[in-house]
Amino acid sequence: GTGTQPFDVEGFWGAVNGNKQYPPMAIKRHLEGTVIIMTTLDGGGNCLGVSVAASSGHDILDNAAVKAAYAACPFPNASGRTVTVQTSVHFGLNE
Numbered sequence: 001g002t003g004t005q006p007f008d009v010e011g012f013w014g015a016v017n018g019n020k021q022y023p024p025m026a027i028k029r030h031l032e033g034t035v036i037i038m039t040t041l042d043g044g045g046n047c048l049g050v051s052v053a054a055s056s057g058h059d060i061l062d063n064a065a066v067k068a069a070y071a072a073c074p075f076p077n078a079s080g081r082t083v084t085v086q087t088s089v090h091f092g093l094n095e
Contacts, residue, residue: 005078009085012039012075016087019071023060027093031058034090035065039073043080047073053086065089 016039033056040048050069052062068089077083 004080007041007077007079007083007085008075012072012085013087015072015075016065016068016089020068020089020091021064022091023064026058026060026064026091030093031056031061032092033057033061034088035062036086036088037065037069038084038086039069040082040084041073041075041077042082043077045074045077047075048082056091061091064091 016037034054035052035056036054037050038053039050042048047070050066052066055062056065069087
């Protein structure tokens with residue numbers, strides 16, 4: 001991109017949540033929660049890093065959220081600049 005468009009935060013949220021895998025062990029243990037992750041992407045949409053900004057309280061869910069963000073990359077980055085996006089990933093058993 002030429003850097004004229006904003007980054008598609010909503011689209012990235014959809015891609016991350018579309019790649020979310022509820023860990024079978026978490027389901028078995030009835031673990032639920034929401035993880036807030038920070039994903040940094042380069043101008044080409046490649047994932048430079050993912051970190052947990054707010055834990056769900058369960059490492060297994062936090063790790064699954066990080067994996068989902070990596071799985072969503074590369075993601076089109078219309079801004080053409082390095083961006084860091086905050087995404088919430090919710091794990092709920094009755095969804």
